[in-house]
Amino acid sequence: MPAFTTERLQMQTLTIDMMEAVSKGAAALEKTVPYKVSPEWPLDVYQQFFPYKIDRFRKFPAENNWEGVIIDKSENMIIGDMGFKGGPNGEGIVDIGYSIVPSYRGRGYATEMGKAMVEWALDQPDVKKVMASCDPDNIASIRTLEKIGFQQTITTDDSIYWLY
Secondary structure, eight states, X not given: XXXXXOSSEEEXXXXXXXXXXXXXXXXXXXXXXXXXXXXXXXXXXXXXXXHHHHHHHHHOGGGGGGEEEEEEXXXXXXXXXXXXXXXXXXXXXXXXEEEEOGGGTTXXXXXXXXXXXXXXXXXXXXXXXXXXXXXXXXXXXXHHHHHHTOEEEEXXXXXXXXXX
């Protein structure tokens, strides 16, 4: 993923080396990157996928071009992550996912970076649409996706699916 910035944020590729360092703790990661790391990052729900992602990115390095960490420029701190779950499928659809650490939520960071990421994705030659999904009880994520410009397509008991 190419590095890019928004008004308050910066996006940087989440590398295999970074994921391996995180398993040793934030201090180990801070030795490998020029950023501070929020003690809340990564969220457990995301970090549990690191062994899979490390293996996957080693086998399919191009997939690593679709994920990154979100850095608060004013504090030079990793506060979240965002990406497209491996890149476009055969129909040219990418599936966006994201998280912001709890102490930085409610400041519009996911919306700000989400808008930039959707714009970036739609500029890629193999991407035609961006999709997302969230839990029906996740009001913050619903609001974020609406603010980015996603439209609800399907709602089930477990998920709301969105398209941009």
